Amino acid sequence: MSNGPTVLIEQANSRYTMYAVVEQDERTAYFYLYPAELQSKKYRMRACWLRNIQPGPAKRDSAAMANGDAPMLEAHFSNHPEGKEPLKAELVSVVWMPEDDGAAVLYDGKTLGVIPGWSLYADEPAAYAADCINADGNAIVFPLGELGKNEQHTRVAEAVRFREAWDDTEAPQWPVIQQQFIATYESHFGEIKQYFAIDNNQWPPMALGKFEKDNIVYFLTMGVSIRPMPWVSYLYNDNASAYRRMELAMAISKDDFSEEEIMKMAEGLSSMADIPWRHISWLGEGHTIASSKLPAPFESIVLSAALYNGESIALPEMYGDKVNLFWVSPVTLSERQFAHEKANGGYELLEKMIQEDITHIVTKREAIV
Template identity: 85%
Template sequence: MSNGPTVLIEQANSRYTMYAVVEQDERTAYFYLYPAELQSKKYRMRACWLRNLQPGPAQRDSVAMANGDAPMLEAQYCNHPEGKEPLQAALISIVWMPEEDGAAVLYDGEILGVIPGWSLYAEDPAAYAADCIGADGNAIVFPLGAPGKNEQHARVAEAIRFRQTWEDTETPQWPVIQQQFISAYEKQFGEIKQYFAIDNNQWPPMALGKFEKDNIVYFLTMGVSIRSMPWVSYLYNETAPAYRRMELALAVSKDDYTEEEIMKMAEGISAIADIPWRHISWLGEGHTVGSSKLPAPFESLVLSAALYTGESIDMPEMYGDKVNLFWVSPVTLSEREYAHQKANGGYELLEKMIQEDITHIVKKRDAIV
């Protein structure tokens, strides 16, 4: 009888939505990604075999699976058919992908296993292990292979570099990024009037700048685009770099709303800035988000770059990617329900809004549906 596996490392991502765990018993070592309890209805655990500690079986290890134990990998698919020495906890580290929905296990600095973020959303989960050299149609794990042969090597190297640049206190990243955004916004809306940190002292730094021009108050975020959003690489594949980063903006007419109402709406923006990472989701054109900070009759916000009618804003790139600027526009309950009636209904709501001459500038209005 086995005493059950020993946990060698357990580490949460920065928002505690996922936990990375490496476990080992006397037969085998595994890497798991577990969704936190709040996420567990939406997402399932993902597993990655790392190594056999005993001679591998000739056939699929169905006995272990029937007993609820982690299966060994067939000998023919291992670079160590006779088994390998147990992993030492002290040599193990975890690196989270920038989206924080996938992670890799490093052993003495070398990649041992990877569970890519998109595996969380796919019907057939996938994981890659350095000690795996082959797979069949029912594979529980795939070979990680050589650096040039599998993009996971580049993704993990990129994630490590990304983390290191933010840990480097000699050359802080944030002042540079902050200034790029402030300059881009000031060019369009004049000098920044106020600056609010909206990151709750969590990494990454995020802020909201307040600007005023022609009796309109503008709020624009900066720093949200430091992280790429979850889901996007799975949905968009090769074109993902065009959709995975965003900042948010709000423009409110001072003729229509009081200073107090305007500040409350701005609070609404800062509350949604972290949603993709707190909920393992993403935000894009036509998406709606509930908000309690809006004046009646509004109860939600719709995100759109298409509503913007001003002069184009030259947004900085972030890590080589385009940054999308989504203007948030308040919508009523009936409008939100209209948007949710069918797939991509948010686009249809935006089309209706544009036909009714509703722009990015928030003014008092009646429901249009």
């Protein structure tokens, strides 16, 4: 009679939206990704078989599943049909993907199992294990295969390098990134007037720079693009690198708003920077976000690169990816409702705004729908 599985490791991602757990009983070892309670209505647990500790069954282990136990993998799908020694907890480690939505289990530094982030969003879950050598249509796990044959190897190696670089106190990453962004922004908007940390002392470092030019106050984020956003690799596949990183900006007319109103809007902007990772979501062109920091009649914002009509700003690349700069533009309740009426309604709202000569510069205005 089993005493239930032993937990070898449990590790949350940086925002505690998901937990990686490796468990083992006397039959088998498994890796799980569990969404935190707040996310559990939206996302389901994902599982990855790691090894059989007893000889594998000839057929699908339906009895274990009916019993609520983790199923063993069929012997002919595993590279150890007779079973393998139990995993040692001290050799098990977890690395989260940079998006924080997928993770891998390493055993003595080698990849043992991977649950990619996109598996969270797909109807058919997918996981990859080093000790799995084949799979059929009912597969509970797929072979990780050889280096160079499966992109998961590359993704895990990148994740390990990414985390190690940020843990390296001898060669801090942030000062370099920070300076690149400040220099880019200053070349367009003049000398930085104020600098605000907006990361709540959590990794990664994120900040908001305040600039002023021609009676317009500019706020621009930096550090948001250190992490790629969740969801994007699932939605855009091979083109994901063009969409997965962003920074946010806001330009506010001093003729239209008081200093207090301007600073309140900046506060609203800074709270949006972490949304993709706090909510396992993504932000892009035409997306709307509610905000209580806007002066009436505004109650939400729409994100857009297309509203910007100044000289083009080339942001520094991040890990070889393009970084998108989205301008935050306040919208009214009726405008937000218009955007939500149909799929891609945000684009239609932006088209209307552009027709009405509304640009990235925030001014007082009436609702256009």
